[in-house]
Amino acid sequence: MTTSPKAAPEVMEKLVSLCKRRGFIFQSSEIYGGAGSVWDYGPLGVELKRNIKELWWNAMVRARDDIEGLDAAILMHPRVWEASGHVAGFVDPLVDCKNCKKRFRADDPRIKGTPGAPDGQCPACGMKGTLSEPRQFNLMFKTFMGPVEDSASVAYLRPETAQGIYVNFLNVQQSTRQKVPFGIAQIGKAFRNEITPGNFIFRTREFEQMEMQFFVEPDDAPKWFDYWKAERMSWHRSLGIDQARLSYHEHSGAELAHYAKAAFDIQFDFGGTLGSQEIEGIHNRGDFDLTQHQAFSGKKLEYFDQPNNKRFLPWVIETSVGADRTTLAVLTNAYREESVAGEDEGRTVLALSPLIAPIKAGVFPLVKKDGMPEMAQKLSAELRAAFPVFYDDSGAIGRRYRRQDEVGTPFCVTVDGESLAEGTVTIRDRDTLQQIRLPAEQVRAHISERIAR
């Protein structure tokens, strides 16, 4: 078995097609021509993404006694976004064409000349001098709460989950009696009205974040920043992502956000034209956020350090990872086209870690007779109590193996003639193609152990 060199520019296209065909990811409202850069997770995609989110929650909340979970709502008081800086600063400059009424990002490379001047040329209608000067366009989705659409009832769909953590900082600290240093973590949807979304689920208008804010003594911030930088990189590796495709990117100078003292991205190399891109950010935010919310709300948000009898605003180390981007990274990382020794047809494989694979085992009767389907169905039901399985009795056995390879199922269990006589079945490994034979009653424990390994 040899792995062909990856034709990187094509992988994304092939993934989009595989994801639709096999039920990982569909375009939202596809029968209506699609909703702008919004995607739905199908039966396999929802399990894959759930597994990734569950691993994050376990690593960040359940396995630790110094991080608390939270699930803050998407709708918040509009003053939150004034305090956070999003109302004033979360903007893209846009230009309008006075002739064709189309809008473009001011930095759109198709624009020729200078917007607002006679030589500015519209990329859509081609007219000159019709482009307005750049104007600021806020990226938050705006809506109205309550029956009256006026400025008093404006609400925004949150563009990040982090602010729900800051405004609840004292509620969480006091109800749990946590002491600094400690963190608050949450998983949830966020929305950004991107002008140029794209690259499948890489940049979308609706997306899911997994964010953790770690509250520390100001002097300890650099130490915790380094800790989380390392910790988060090792989490991505635990998903089975190749180390060689992961890297750090340090923000410096103009790249550094106004709230950040220091920032590193964790990047994944998607290959092709997309290349290495951020999938997670680790930020030392200082006391910017708590200071702002204290000022805008008029409520003290200081932490009381009882042993030392002092009050202070903790600094925040943030880890912020996109659930959709991570899903795209593990899919891209796992995609392989391989030729198989002795066979004409190659195979497409998603070499997903068994930990996150949506289906853990395929269960097949070798042929659809002689009691094999009955035995395979019985085994399938037994295994389903422990992990997701797929029973398949249709088509040639080789075809059924390929179907499971393509969706990343790590193990295929086959009931054959010997099974009926001896009570044993074969287990085929997706990656090595090796088969072993085991008593049927040992299959559940064997696969459970290999998933957890």
Added chain:
Amino acid sequence: MTTSPKAAPEVMEKLVSLCKRRGFIFQSSEIYGGAGSVWDYGPLGVELKRNIKELWWNAMVRARDDIEGLDAAILMHPRVWEASGHVAGFVDPLVDCKNCKKRFRADDPRIKGTPGAPDGQCPACGMKGTLSEPRQFNLMFKTFMGPVEDSASVAYLRPETAQGIYVNFLNVQQSTRQKVPFGIAQIGKAFRNEITPGNFIFRTREFEQMEMQFFVEPDDAPKWFDYWKAERMSWHRSLGIDQARLSYHEHSGAELAHYAKAAFDIQFDFGGTLGSQEIEGIHNRGDFDLTQHQAFSGKKLEYFDQPNNKRFLPWVIETSVGADRTTLAVLTNAYREESVAGEDEGRTVLALSPLIAPIKAGVFPLVKKDGMPEMAQKLSAELRAAFPVFYDDSGAIGRRYRRQDEVGTPFCVTVDGESLAEGTVTIRDRDTLQQIRLPAEQVRAHISERIAR
């Protein structure tokens, strides 16, 4: 130990207070005075709700081979809501006061006289003849996708998750090769711009649904309707809700929605002024939804029944349950105030099923010396690998027990003098107050077994 008669009208008030104090549920954006009827789940609430959602997902998706999972986006193509009937029909009649500019539901009991007529009196400013005739107000939250706010870019926050399932019906069926009868299930946020939200997390503007649409042959619809009616009732009982507080309510005549052939609610008796209220609906929707989407999208949505070589639109049996309402039901069901024999002070207990309790065990050293804290911390770390635990060494042991009772922790493990000598610990049962003594190394298996029971 005796359970006092529940002071039903006060239970909700007490729950709201307990939920804030102990970190189950906070008012959203509380430091800014709150966001209108939106709530955040704190550290204990997020675990409780996660456990409920996980039990639903396991029962509805993972344990079955005839239901597929889905996670459709909140933002959809606006035509979806024309097809579903929400643009035209999801409305409340409102009246405006021309004098004070306030708005009211047309059926607001404070309105005197007839809106639109000289005797119609404004409940806010008291003027007569200033109330407009009732006008329809749509309950969907409206926003704009893309940079231009015009009718072409209108988008709505979905008011229910079900439509994401209908528009993906063929995508899911074809990618999974499921055959009718089969279902599609999803958990997700939905939004309704309610004019009169209230009763804590019972009716909120942002909420989470757990919906399943089961696609059947038209003739089989009544049979499957009965099946799901029974199945869903038994699920609520599996959460530990008292059977006596659960009931069915049949919709008939005017109550029946335009799309429904038959509908039953599962109600929970919240007590007090709220009384018995819907927590889940089971609906026979016929082929209304697929017919509408077929007509509005121009895409055939028929299922092809290969063995019988016929095409048809399946009928839909829907089960739709509110995750927040179910959370409120289990909290209300679990709340008890008890006097304890031989003690002056009573106790407040959340008698939550160990399956859904956010913390499974409290771990305490009897006193903060003689090596007890070290042994308790070691045990706590061991147990945390298996389930959520809370280590507590502050205050009198009786006080620590009470703190865990109040948040529903089913077991408390105490390390005492005998523990150091003999390696045994006590395990106290929240409900019976009985204590048993076990070797420390058996605690994890013992509690795991009792949680799963």
